[in-house]
Amino acid sequence: xxxxxxxxxxxxxxxxxxxxxxxxxxxxxxxxxxxxxxxxxxxxxxxxxxxxxxxxxxxxxxxxxxxxxxxxxxxxxxxxxxxxxxxxxxxxxxxxxxxxxxxxxxxxxxxxxxxxxxxxxxxxxxxxxxxxxxxxxxxxxxxxxxxxxxxxxxxxxxxxxxxxxxxxxxxxxxxxxxxxxxxxxxxxxxxxxxxxxxxxxxxxxxxxxxxxxxxxxxxxxxxxxxxxxxxxxxxxxxxxxxxxxxxxxxxxxxxxxxxxxxxxxxxxxxxxxxxx
Amino acid sequence: xxxxxxxxxxxxxxxxxxxxxxxxxxxxxxxxxxxxxxxxxxxxxxxxxxxxxxxxxxxxxxxxxxxxxxxxxxxxxxxxxxxxxxxxxxxxxxxxxxxxxxxxxxxxxxxxxxxxxxxxxxxxxxxxxxxxxxxxxxxxxxxxxxxxxxxxxxxxxxxxxxxxxxxxxxxxxxxxxxxxxxxxxxxxxxxxxxxxxxxxxxxxxxxxxxxxxxxxxxxxxxxxxxxxxxxxxxxxxxxxxxxxxxxxxxxxxxxxxxxxxxxxxxxxxxxxxxxxxxxxxxxxxxxxxxxxxxxxxxxxxxxxxxxxxxxxxxxxxxxxxx
Amino acid sequence: xxxxxxxxxxxxxxxxxxxxxxxxxxxxxxxxxxxxxxxxxxxxxxxxxxxxxxxxxxxxxxxxxxxxxxxxxxxxxxxxxxxxxxxxxxxxxxxxxxxxxxxxxxxxxxxxxxxxxxxxxxxxxxxxxxxxxxxxxxxxxxxxxxxxxxxxxxxxxxxxxxxxxxxxxxxxxxxxxxxxxxxxxxxxxxxxxxxxxxxxxxxxxxxxxxxxxxxxxxxxxxxxxxxxxxxxxxxxxxxxxxxxxxxxxxxxxxxxxxxxxxxxxxxxxxxxxxxxxxxxxxxxxxxxxxxxxxxxxxxxxxxxxxxxxxxxxxxxxxxxxxxxxxxxxxxxxxxxxxxxxxxxxxxxxxxxxx
Numbered sequence: 001x002x003x004x005x006x007x008x009x010x011x012x013x014x015x016x017x018x019x020x021x022x023x024x025x026x027x028x029x030x031x032x033x034x035x036x037x038x039x040x041x042x043x044x045x046x047x048x049x050x051x052x053x054x055x056x057x058x059x060x061x062x063x064x065x066x067x068x069x070x071x072x073x074x075x076x077x078x079x080x081x082x083x084x085x086x087x088x089x090x091x092x093x094x095x096x097x098x099x100x101x102x103x104x105x106x107x108x109x110x111x112x113x114x115x116x117x118x119x120x121x122x123x124x125x126x127x128x129x130x131x132x133x134x135x136x137x138x139x140x141x142x143x144x145x146x147x148x149x150x151x152x153x154x155x156x157x158x159x160x161x162x163x164x165x166x167x168x169x170x171x172x173x174x175x176x177x178x179x180x181x182x183x184x185x186x187x188x189x190x191x192x193x194x195x196x197x198x199x200x201x202x203x204x205x206x207x208x209x210x211x212x213x214x215x216x217x218x219x220x221x222x223x224x225x226x227x228x229x230x231x232x233x234x235x236x237x238x239x240x241x242x243x244x245x246x247x248x249x250x251x252x253x254x255x256x257x258x259x260x261x262x263x264x265x266x267x268x269x270x271x272x273x274x275x276x
Numbered sequence: 277x278x279x280x281x282x283x284x285x286x287x288x289x290x291x292x293x294x295x296x297x298x299x300x301x302x303x304x305x306x307x308x309x310x311x312x313x314x315x316x317x318x319x320x321x322x323x324x325x326x327x328x329x330x331x332x333x334x335x336x337x338x339x340x341x342x343x344x345x346x347x348x349x350x351x352x353x354x355x356x357x358x359x360x361x362x363x364x365x366x367x368x369x370x371x372x373x374x375x376x377x378x379x380x381x382x383x384x385x386x387x388x389x390x391x392x393x394x395x396x397x398x399x400x401x402x403x404x405x406x407x408x409x410x411x412x413x414x415x416x417x418x419x420x421x422x423x424x425x426x427x428x429x430x431x432x433x434x435x436x437x438x439x440x441x442x443x444x445x446x447x448x449x450x451x452x453x454x455x456x457x458x459x460x461x462x463x464x465x466x467x468x469x470x471x472x473x474x475x476x477x478x479x480x481x482x483x484x485x486x487x488x489x490x491x492x493x494x495x496x497x498x499x500x501x502x503x504x505x506x507x508x509x510x511x512x513x514x515x516x517x518x519x520x521x522x523x524x525x526x527x528x529x530x531x532x533x534x535x536x537x538x539x540x541x542x543x544x545x546x547x548x549x550x551x552x553x554x555x556x557x558x559x560x561x562x563x564x565x566x567x568x569x570x571x572x573x574x575x576x577x578x579x580x581x582x583x584x585x586x587x588x589x590x591x592x593x594x595x596x597x598x
Numbered sequence: 599x600x601x602x603x604x605x606x607x608x609x610x611x612x613x614x615x616x617x618x619x620x621x622x623x624x625x626x627x628x629x630x631x632x633x634x635x636x637x638x639x640x641x642x643x644x645x646x647x648x649x650x651x652x653x654x655x656x657x658x659x660x661x662x663x664x665x666x667x668x669x670x671x672x673x674x675x676x677x678x679x680x681x682x683x684x685x686x687x688x689x690x691x692x693x694x695x696x697x698x699x700x701x702x703x704x705x706x707x708x709x710x711x712x713x714x715x716x717x718x719x720x721x722x723x724x725x726x727x728x729x730x731x732x733x734x735x736x737x738x739x740x741x742x743x744x745x746x747x748x749x750x751x752x753x754x755x756x757x758x759x760x761x762x763x764x765x766x767x768x769x770x771x772x773x774x775x776x777x778x779x780x781x782x783x784x785x786x787x788x789x790x791x792x793x794x795x796x797x798x799x800x801x802x803x804x805x806x807x808x809x810x811x812x813x814x815x816x817x818x819x820x821x822x823x824x825x826x827x828x829x830x831x832x833x834x835x836x837x838x839x840x841x842x843x844x845x846x847x848x849x850x851x852x853x854x855x856x857x858x859x860x861x862x863x864x865x866x867x868x869x870x871x872x873x874x875x876x877x878x879x880x881x882x883x884x885x886x887x888x889x890x891x892x893x894x895x896x897x898x899x900x901x902x903x904x905x906x907x908x909x910x911x912x913x914x915x916x917x918x919x920x921x922x923x924x925x926x927x928x929x930x931x932x933x934x935x936x937x938x939x940x941x942x943x944x945x946x947x948x949x950x951x952x
Binding site for chain 3: 001004005006007008009011052053054055056057058079080081083092093094096212237238239241242244245246247248249250251252253254259273274275276
Binding site: 305306307310311312313314315333337338341342394395397398401403404405485486489491492493494495498499512520521522523548551552554555556 | 629630632633634635637650651654655663664665741742744745746840841843844845846847849850851859861863872874875877880882928930932933934935936
């Protein structure tokens, strides 16, 4: 079959593995076909299916930006069978990749706007791709504020990049749920910190990703700050198999998270069948 | 013939209804050969309730598997209509503590057998069925071409033709007079015995041919009132992975025989698995074989005594049959 | 070539023997003598097709098998460093031309739902597309159906020719076959001699009568737009779904249910990635690794099934209902749930409340 078989993964090789937290690892991979790697284009927010042959596939956002094409990066939290096996892989190992899939962020429409990223835990992964893209095109955007929280300092990903983010003129607000020795940043839940920061909704987009309970209260917070539905974007997660809008399971009404998402505006979500 | 029984059932249920959360019974389905379960909540629904030999479904599974039935006013009992075979499922569920006897109010109905619509259709041909009724030992169906009469023996469900317990073994109220069993339980395993007379090769051949048809839709499992693992079944666990998704008789064998083994000494032979199977595989037969062994070795019959402990749920060092 | 043939009833076997020498033929046949159920099976000489009743299973499996291999993988160990493995992948698919003889209009229409999803993109499922493109249908003009049939409710009917290559009309003494497509025309002469004028006239009469048949309530789908307004009416769904056993039979017998799962199966150094039928009625279908399940009970699952067929699908695909009205879900349901009633009352009760 071959020609454009959307079920056939590209073989890729892991170049580097970064242990982010006790249960999150970041893989940096390159497609083995050099030409395909060179021609690979994607949009921040798009996802890929990683294959461990014999175990199965799982969906992860490509969290490196399209502006940095030395490798494709995926951050993987260990929760199930496939992710367990991915965590056993090392640099040099081969893996299957089906990407890019999904819609991604419409960053063209974000030019000239102030941006507010709100991420919790592994939810920073899909935001990181767009954040780095914006850092690489910094003059296209206004103020960029990042509120990033985790349970404890040990649960924050991308610690090694925070300096670079700040150097990119990013207002980075870090928070953890409780006091920890040596922690000099904010303490408190993300929705509380959002309230304290109180960014103006004027000409601003809010991009939210994190655990459902965080998203729920962040949405309340943003509404209190007078953000309108269309100014709020989020990325959704569902159990997926095919990743190409066919196998049927990741739907919310007529929308498929794998195809029409994972990025949705809050105004789109309100139109959709409430089946989170 | 069944108008009176239906009338009596409605009156009995009506009298008990104020003290009950809901009563699970049967009502008319999409055509005269089919009934469908109904949940009676108030007197206004009573006219829907019916009893006839088309009331094939064993309703006892709802008491365990349906959260809506379970999550009701706990101070009130749940009413349930049962035939003889269905009542044994209730007993098994009581034994295994899925339900408590004092939580349910049982409307027991002595049963002369239920009609297997596929057997009727097979004898047909019938088009545009207008009515169906059982009169003594005949089934009379009226369709677009007029009346058709079938001998009841030719259209009863397989399980009914070998029924040893037509009368509910537990009930709070009995609708109608007890009926005489067709056979004693010892004599109810004729089909299993005929299989046992075959060579191993023939038996294997039979099951290979039958199980090859299996779609692995698991309707047999999901319709079983005693298959209580439901969403945690070995058929779907990935770790450890007992079954692959490959379509082959070995996978199907494994599923069906594990399914049956899990029901050994528990299965009350209500036949719901077989009835639910879209491919008409006689899956109850596997369980009948296991029950026959249980009867011979341990003199035990599932679902007869709420106080008894099923033999494979206990350990008896003094076991004599083994 | 006249594009028409007459197959005498007692020569049907001979005609299928000739056809099956040219092409793989599937016919509705009894899965076991003496039982009621009929499924589509590969034709072998001596087999007796059952053409007088609808099959229990639709011919869905002919184009969309219960299980198929998406790809084969092989672990290649590095001889110098056995810890290092590379993979070899193979997505080859073998497709043979095939002929389904004795489908019904609803069976063929079922594939229209698949076509939209699998072949229209943005991603094209080549496995389905290839098999679909190499499958022909000889379809029977249908009668009035039984109490579960409702093809006319969903825009089809007993004389619906859409998607068929040959049109098979039962008449006294045999079948009049006529070509509906160029591909179908190639096989007509193989099936029999040209029909007589009388036979043709008899066939026309049967076809005209079939075209007159109204099978099912023509207003059924008018209730479908009420689905969204009903979505959060849990009492409604509870009242409709409380009988459901969650057994999933409805999805397996359904000609339009296309949902599938993908699993890797293998041992040692070789294996396959398989696609197999799945069911939206099962908890595992949407259950996530975290333990969260967006459709945790049969209520949400049944609601999704009805929504998918009568609301979501038409919303996405120009009003097309993802149901062919064959009634198999009603007939095969162990508790006789009637999807027509569930759809109909979406509206009726909404009006009653208003």
